[in-house]
Amino acid sequence: MATSVPDAGTSNGSQAEEICLVCNDFSTGYHYGVPSCNGCKTFFRRTIMKKQVFACQYNGTCTIDKSIRCACRHCRFEKCLKVGMDRNAIQQNRDPIGYTKRTRRYPPAKTLTASMGVSPPAIVPQSQSPQQSVNELTAEQMAEDVLLQTLMQVENQVEKLRNSNFVMQKSLIEAVLATSIFLDPQFIESPMEPAHNYDILRPAKMADYHYWHEREWVIMIEWAKTIPVYKELDLADKLALLRYSAITYPAMIQCFYTPDKGPDTIVFPNGAYFDRNPEPERPAGFQRKKFQMLDNLLKPLRDMRVDINEFAAAKAIFFLNPDADDLQPDTRHPIAETRASITNALYRYMVKRRGSEEAADRYGKLLLLGTVIATMAVEMKEAVVVADFFEQVKFSPFAKELLFGVKHEANGGTPISVVTP
């Protein structure tokens, strides 16, 4: 326990390799691919080898620092994964799929080079280096991983944009055609504005629902424009994808980014919240949507402890729906291809973080959330049409453009009607 507090003041990045990325203690070199200290290195290895699963006593957001790195093993392990420690670099206890023999336990005798029979690969390196199937990626796989990394990086900007005070005064078409703010270096480097106060909550009013939906839509549009395949689509196809996700994208965002105020509460960044209580002034059918969000989205996301990177991938997978209405037949294929690229990269990401066994289970559960998304998309499309038909909801021009594909007027942009919450 070296008590020596490192002078963190040196902003020199070249020293970064000497600091443990997990706990900021002095690093003793690269371990499992990450500059880290002996403690975090050993902790990571032990956790994986013993297949331990921890639970955070709080809300899974504990800060990990040298002085308190032992306080929450769940968050410490999550931090290890977050900074990129690679469980495939752990040698014992290998991937159960590509069966490799291990020669541990009692005899250190390595005379039994052949060990047990089954040796699938032509070359069997006796003592396994962490190479092989893991680091050897094809060019295609690397491209897929780059795509996923881009999604992850953008996702890390989403909350910043969501909490910010930006005002978009564009029509839907203009917003779709403009360059994404997520690709604007000035925005990327801007600091996160102080989070809203989540301690003072108040029930959401109609104005809150409208305000936040339109805000999430703008975020969805800015986000979509960062996806390579999306940029290449015709305007009509872009709008078709946006329309398909118009209901579910805000729902996913709101479920994932709400602070944990219990299993029945979803909070908007301004402190407005809703829960299971009925709200008679809202159109019928929206109560059902609330239950679906709480039971079928929020709960599994929480239970699975979906991390932001998995969430980034899931959002894109469900958004890039080649079966969405009104897509031109020619564009379905490239969309499906990109979707497959993301699923493949997501799977590799999960294997790296969770191991192949848990990854398969987790991957399946996450993809099956697609059924929930699809159900909500269809049901709410119906409900929205009905609500509009009976004029229960006064949709803004922006909303009508998005939900119903109302033709854009020749020249003037229809400004977003921002409702002050």
Place this chain on the structure above:
Amino acid sequence: MATSVPDAGTSNGSQAEEICLVCNDFSTGYHYGVPSCNGCKTFFRRTIMKKQVFACQYNGTCTIDKSIRCACRHCRFEKCLKVGMDRNAIQQNRDPIGYTKRTRRYPPAKTLTASMGVSPPAIVPQSQSPQQSVNELTAEQMAEDVLLQTLMQVENQVEKLRNSNFVMQKSLIEAVLATSIFLDPQFIESPMEPAHNYDILRPAKMADYHYWHEREWVIMIEWAKTIPVYKELDLADKLALLRYSAITYPAMIQCFYTPDKGPDTIVFPNGAYFDRNPEPERPAGFQRKKFQMLDNLLKPLRDMRVDINEFAAAKAIFFLNPDADDLQPDTRHPIAETRASITNALYRYMVKRRGSEEAADRYGKLLLLGTVIATMAVEMKEAVVVADFFEQVKFSPFAKELLFGVKHEANGGTPISVVTP
């Protein structure tokens, strides 16, 4: 914690290290820099961590000895400091670790394997036995694989039943409650009847659609009764699952088992077929369903060359939808568990047959068909309701029971209206 025992030269040092410098009890090693016993070690830590301050009842000169070390906490703590215990060696609170007594309970969850039954094993499995990693499947995994194998075996009977001339004259409720024909040894051993002649095709008429839908429903019911978790459900939950899949189960069956007459044709076993041609006599909305079946189900099933075993798993995964309407809350969890068991077993099956790389891609694509299924389920539920409302379709009593949950009449069974094709 390199001990760096400084005893090198001291003659009697070897003896002193075995004695607690605080109370002269046997020491258990160095604690906080001083050879000390467990009691004094723990006492010192507790005192520091709880920031306790003691007062001596006498004059602060109490002797501390093993027999009376608890008599005066003030003087005991002073003695700790005097012999050199280092308060800087006290660390922060750590994460709680749970039970440590081996005579109590089973370890803190995580291993769902032996969750059933009482069986607290004398030896806690929590300890490290790094075995089981490679070829060895856990008992849980083996149970999952057995479940999948059962589904596969039943699936191999489906076409036999579908092509047979069986006539079910039962009401929905009776069919649900009876024993599955798939579990009847007599049926299992019966030979497959000669397949229908798929060379002579004719366009399907309304009667064909009705006939085959009701027939697929009967097959669905017989099939569902072979799923262990399904058997345990209440009648209402059984009906809820059947209702959810009432549209999509026949669609999946028809897509998978149709002979390949080109990408736009689906053939029933009696030679009746349909394709993309509009059929004005059918209700609006059914044309859309046909396109969905051809484009979103038949095409991917063909493109992926889904085999019958994968199909068996997929059917069950989509059928066991824990989010289906009207399910009781308590039954959602066991359904989700079984669904996860099947997905896991399916993944292992794919890895075995295709290798881990292709398996991940294939597994993802197959599970994402769930979005198609969910979309069709919801849309057709709407369409069916509308169709019934406008009486465009004369639903049979059996169909009404299934689709709308019409109450079963007290005694008489409502016979299936078998339309001769």
Place this chain on the structure above:
DNA sequence: AAGTAGCGGTCAAAGGTCGA
């Protein structure tokens, strides 16, 4: 031949547990 980076293993010494 010697050096180094990064694996896994080790065990003294931390902290946690729970019946007495």
Place this chain on the structure above:
DNA sequence: CTCGACCTTTGACCGCTACT
């Protein structure tokens, strides 16, 4: 409530192997 026998967890240090 405190005590302390007994337990788990931690991490500085070590040996090992592959690759310079």
